[in-house]
Amino acid sequence: MKIENKKDMPIGVFDSGVGGLTVAREIMRQLPNESIVYFGDTARVPYGSKSETTIIRYSRQIIRFLLTKEVKAIVIACNTASALALDAVRKEFKIPIIGVVAPGARAAREETINKKIGVIGTEATVKSEIYKKLIQAEDPQISVSGRACPLFVPLVEEGFAKHKITREVIDIYLSDMRESDIDTLILGCTHYPLLRSTIREYMGEKIHLVNPAYETAMDLKRLLEEEEMLRDTPVNDQEEHGEYSFYVSDAADKFKQFANSILPYDIETTKQINIEEY
């Protein structure tokens, strides 16, 4: 299919697996006319314990794949890849690319009153101190403390989001954070919004939770407006929303099942591709 108008081209969204679906969901909600091509790297998930070199190589392969789908912009819907690979791939590719970290960092900076922010994420994201760097570049007065929570992703993927075990793991990881005087907590991994209500219950109403997925969708909207690429109407008269297609590097059925439990619309098909070929 030849696309005549740049506005009609889809947005490319990618993640290490299913976590980025929380970002895709926000884009569906905030930008209902846009079409989305989603790629989940389910064969090589998780990214959170991998090195920068590896994450850059993976991101590069995925962007090359998304470009074959004629996307007009790319959203790295993964905190680890945003933290470790965004700068590198922006230099290599001409297409506009946005990550989830900068929108989350900005929202937290605007939200905090006492200038004390906490960040939770994967080992790689927390170790990179990317949120701290971005926040302090704008306001060096703000203190930012991080905590890696490696078990949150497997717990979510195992369907334990509201399980007693998860509440206990939250207590192990977040008790110091709760005792500290932060007033804002960034959910710095795209799986974590799926634990939002359990974390909210544990941390109490006084701490503001920042969900970078929502902020990213809003940033994407601004970007598309600026570049005059925002789509005004859905793809066709029969649909109230854009077209959504899903690609994974492994286990397409399991992905589809998970996606259908998260997204506002049911996924009909998910295609498996060999990402190492790109």
Next chain:
Amino acid sequence: MKIENKKDMPIGVFDSGVGGLTVAREIMRQLPNESIVYFGDTARVPYGSKSETTIIRYSRQIIRFLLTKEVKAIVIACNTASALALDAVRKEFKIPIIGVVAPGARAAREETINKKIGVIGTEATVKSEIYKKLIQAEDPQISVSGRACPLFVPLVEEGFAKHKITREVIDIYLSDMRESDIDTLILGCTHYPLLRSTIREYMGEKIHLVNPAYETAMDLKRLLEEEEMLRDTPVNDQEEHGEYSFYVSDAADKFKQFANSILPYDIETTKQINIEEY
């Protein structure tokens, strides 16, 4: 280095990550004169939630890499890869290849008195029913029940092997197994021997735990004897054991740290390679 005598060539051992070190450890203990080249696919771990096609592709790449190190035999020190890829790679490569499943299945079959065996492992291993097939091929009277325990691997990797949380997760996964009348339980994932004492405590003394790692080392010994490839003396007079070298696809330092907490000898260096090139 040109190796003159086949006996002097190393054993290739591979796993999705650190779990296979429990197998390497048994080979070091039972076959101290043998040298080992270990590969841990830390960039693509875990294998347990991936598909057969993907696991076969990964195993093929790793065997090609190990062959460049002039190994005389290969041990697939990963239950998932043994379950899904052993038959396929045996057809493709001439070198003797053994997995961990057949030795574990045989030991359990010999151990059970009431002919009721339980198996715990990753999703992929349990879904494959490979232990059941191998056991019932020899004795159709034996019943074999399986349970996937997806959180055990991340709990071990997080260093929570003896943590209260792990005991609770064991209760969630294994309470049915404990209430059933099995007399033998196969630890069907190479990470699980690291949970052995916690599982033992939970299951009680009456249930026999089978560790396929130990059985695999004994099978390897028999194979090397049959093929007249067993090494009689260590590699040189200065050492009491063979030479051990370690390769990974990502995060070499983290691997080394974990390995040194498990193995009887300290690892000095771990090299990172790009496995996708093989």
